[in-house]
Amino acid sequence: MDDNNIIKFERPKPKKEAKPTRPVPRKALIWLAVIAALVAVWSYYQFIAPPSIPG
Numbered sequence: 001m002d003d004n005n006i007i008k009f010e011r012p013k014p015k016k017e018a019k020p021t022r023p024v025p026r027k028a029l030i031w032l033a034v035i036a037a038l039v040a041v042w043s044y045y046q047f048i049a050p051p052s053i054p055g
Helices: 023-048
Strands: none
Touching: none
């Protein structure tokens, strides 16, 4: 007997839910990035940028 025309009903497999990222580490990472950017700008103007000419 040919089973090609029989529909097999199967339960759908449960989808794994994506875990939401915790806001605390993400906020900390953003603040660290902001502070690092400010330190980079300060060090650039402190050590690398040519002195401005008054006038």
